[in-house]
């Protein structure tokens with residue numbers, strides 16, 4: 001499973017990128033707001049740092065304007081994936097932009113039917129939002145499993161990009177189901193390294209090493 005980082009925070013991306021953990025980046029208007037940066041400027045900086053797909057989201061609501069915005073975003077760099085919402089207009093924009101050879105990430109997906117439509121419209125990525133479904137007491141992982149089954153049934157090449165990931169557990173669950181990609185905030189990716197038994201075991205090893213007077217370098 002590929003790891004995308006769900007942030008527009010340059011320093012956080014750089015830290016994970018240095019560890020080889022970044023296969024791509026996703027942003028959205030809320031993350032751009034949080035960064036306090038200009039969308040074109042910060043997205044260019046991310047694209048210069050990361051070789052994988054970098055999702056940049058349109059803000060228009062009608063298809064023609066989304067297409068114009070998508071073309072402008074795609075000019076930033078070759079690795080831009082234009083992010084469009086899963087609306088009827090978004091699907092129209094997806095069809096046009098993907099036919100022009102651009103990567104398209106269809107976002108705000110909350111049902112298997114929406115994912116089926118996105119695949120038919122030529123989406124490169126479909127982004128089902130796990131956490132926001134969980135917030136409503138709906139199992140977001142079931143949606144990932146349903147989409148996996150549907151795409152496999154018919155050989156759709158659209159990649160399932162598990163989004164709205166809130167916990168480290170979400171990452172392993174998405175990987176078990178077979179999501180192609182998961183996008184998560186930097187803190188969630190870092191949390192994947194944590195285990196209480198690792199901390200406990202290390203604490204004991206440190207104490208024993210001191211008692212034994214172990215010195216290596």
Ligand code: E4P
Pocket residue numbers: 006026027028107127129131132163164165183
């Ligand atoms: C993905 O592309 C979205 O930007 C993101 O995962 C949304 O996550 P949230 O529901 O935590 O805002």
